[in-house]
Amino acid sequence: MGASLFIMRNKTDAVVIGGGALGASIFYYLTKLGMKDVVLIEKGELASGSTGDSAAFIRQHYSNDVSIQLVKKSLEFFQGFNNEFSCNNVFVNTGWFFLVPHHAADVFDSNMIRLKNEGIKTWSVSVSDLLDELPGINTDGIGRVAFEPESGYVDPHAMVEAVVNQGVKNGGEFTINNPVIGIDTSGNTSIVKTSAGDIDTKIVINAAGPWAHQIGLWMDIDLPLEISREQDIMVRPNNDASTITRCVSNMVDRTYIRAEPDGLVLVGTGHPKENEPANPDLYKKEADQEFVAETSRLLGHRFPSLSGSEVVKSWAGLYTITPDWNMILDRSPVHENHYLAVGGSGHSLKISPAMGQCLAEMIVFGEAKTVDISDLNARRFDTGQIVQSTYGGNRN
Numbered sequence: 001m002g003a004s005l006f007i008m009r010n011k012t013d014a015v016v017i018g019g020g021a022l023g024a025s026i027f028y029y030l031t032k033l034g035m036k037d038v039v040l041i042e043k044g045e046l047a048s049g050s051t052g053d054s055a056a057f058i059r060q061h062y063s064n065d066v067s068i069q070l071v072k073k074s075l076e077f078f079q080g081f082n083n084e085f086s087c088n089n090v091f092v093n094t095g096w097f098f099l100v101p102h103h104a105a106d107v108f109d110s111n112m113i114r115l116k117n118e119g120i121k122t123w124s125v126s127v128s129d130l131l132d133e134l135p136g137i138n139t140d141g142i143g144r145v146a147f148e149p150e151s152g153y154v155d156p157h158a159m160v161e162a163v164v165n166q167g168v169k170n171g172g173e174f175t176i177n178n179p180v181i182g183i184d185t186s187g188n189t190s191i192v193k194t195s196a197g198d199i200d201t202k203i204v205i206n207a208a209g210p211w212a213h214q215i216g217l218w219m220d221i222d223l224p225l226e227i228s229r230e231q232d233i234m235v236r237p238n239n240d241a242s243t244i245t246r247c248v249s250n251m252v253d254r255t256y257i258r259a260e261p262d263g264l265v266l267v268g269t270g271h272p273k274e275n276e277p278a279n280p281d282l283y284k285k286e287a288d289q290e291f292v293a294e295t296s297r298l299l300g301h302r303f304p305s306l307s308g309s310e311v312v313k314s315w316a317g318l319y320t321i322t323p324d325w326n327m328i329l330d331r332s333p334v335h336e337n338h339y340l341a342v343g344g345s346g347h348s349l350k351i352s353p354a355m356g357q358c359l360a361e362m363i364v365f366g367e368a369k370t371v372d373i374s375d376l377n378a379r380r381f382d383t384g385q386i387v388q389s390t391y392g393g394n395r396n
């Protein structure tokens with residue numbers, strides 16, 4: 001779909017490093033805002049990092065202003081995706097249930113008021129009504145339930161490909177299988193060194209996901225990022241009557257569950273849990289046996305009809321985590337023509353459209369216009385003004 005094996009331009013206005021959800025979105029919006037001379041560089045295939053491993057839930061139950069505003073804008077993007085990018089079924093609107101334990105009922109209630117005040121379409125559902133929506137569910141331990149009719153999930157590979165393709169139509173260029181191997185920051189412009197040649201560029205954007213720390217060092221900045229391994233499984237329900245028609249985030253058992261279009265069911269475990277530090281170039285990409293067994297057990301406990309389902313696939317991807325579990329989305333404090341979109345922290349696929357738009361606006365217009373992203377500034381871990389959230393972890 002138009003990736004060049006060699007970079008055609010050796011001088012450009014902007015280089016985006018990383019072809020995941022963030023890099024793709026920034027690339028697309030830069031070209032959409034009129035910056036034609038933009039090159040996206042990806043060391044593997046598009047979406048071959050965290051994005052391709054993502055469970056890809058799109059839900060709106062956040063608990064801080066900046067994330068709520070970003071997810072609202074991003075949902076509009078997903079709802080218009082098929083028209084804008086001439087695709088089918090990239091965003092699947094299943095609706096989303098959030099199951100909350102009794103001990104978190106108070107914070108849940110106040111957060112629901114906040115979400116409604118901020119215009120999110122969501123409401124509480126009684127535990128008995130939940131049985132109509134998710135027949136056979138074991139309701140033990142569920143204190144509160146939220147429903148979001150407009151939420152669902154995306155196909156992350158199809159999303160990134162469509163978005164990058166449109167950026168190319170808008171005048172940008174991208175290369176794959178072409179690692180950035182260094183950045184020379186000594187001049188007025190930057191020289192981005194790649195295995196296919198050097199590019200002299202006015203602007204560099206670091207959207208390298210789990211590898212962002214290394215790119216950061218080449219940008220002369222030591223980014224506060226921690227990498228953690230995150231596992232998922234896919235099961236085949238052992239009867240045709242799968243009860244999972246919606247996306248479900250289950251804070252009671254710390255699981256997330258959703259069906260694929262072919263009827264397989266994806267299951268992962270949420271937070272709180274220990275981080276599992278990993279080297280992005282050298283980590284185990286299949287799930288551990290203990291994880292598979294425990295996640296299957298939790299699935300069967302909550303949905304007894306799925307007990308004993310065959311596990312057909314398992315994998316592990318990477319979270320890139322900042323100290324407050326929110327991205328750094330800002331101009332670099334070190335070089336004014338360097339920008340950072342790093343630290344997806346386990347929940348940033350769903351907000352990548354608006355984040356890309358905001359960073360592109362900052363680059364083109366000098367400030368983000370769509371959402372005020374100043375809370376995601378790069379200096380907040382030094383000043384102590386971190387982003388607050390109710391639930392913590394990737395729930396945020």
Ligand SMILES: Cc1cc2nc3c(=O)[nH]c(=O)nc-3n(C[C@H](O)[C@H](O)[C@H](O)COP(=O)(O)OP(=O)(O)OC[C@H]3O[C@@H](n4cnc5c(N)ncnc54)[C@H](O)[C@@H]3O)c2cc1C
Nearest residue numbers: 018020021022043049050051056057180209317344349350
């Ligand atoms: C198992 C799992 C489940 C998740 N579930 C959800 C979810 O349900 N909902 C949600 O919103 N989020 C979820 N997330 C988080 C979400 O997937 C990430 O926040 C998001 O994908 C991060 O995108 P990114 O573009 O920053 O990083 P990435 O997708 O990792 O992209 C970075 C890219 O940069 C490239 N790169 C790195 N170094 C170089 C280099 N030197 N030269 C060139 N290219 C380079 C990499 O190859 C990679 O493709 C999940 C993540 C995982 C792992």
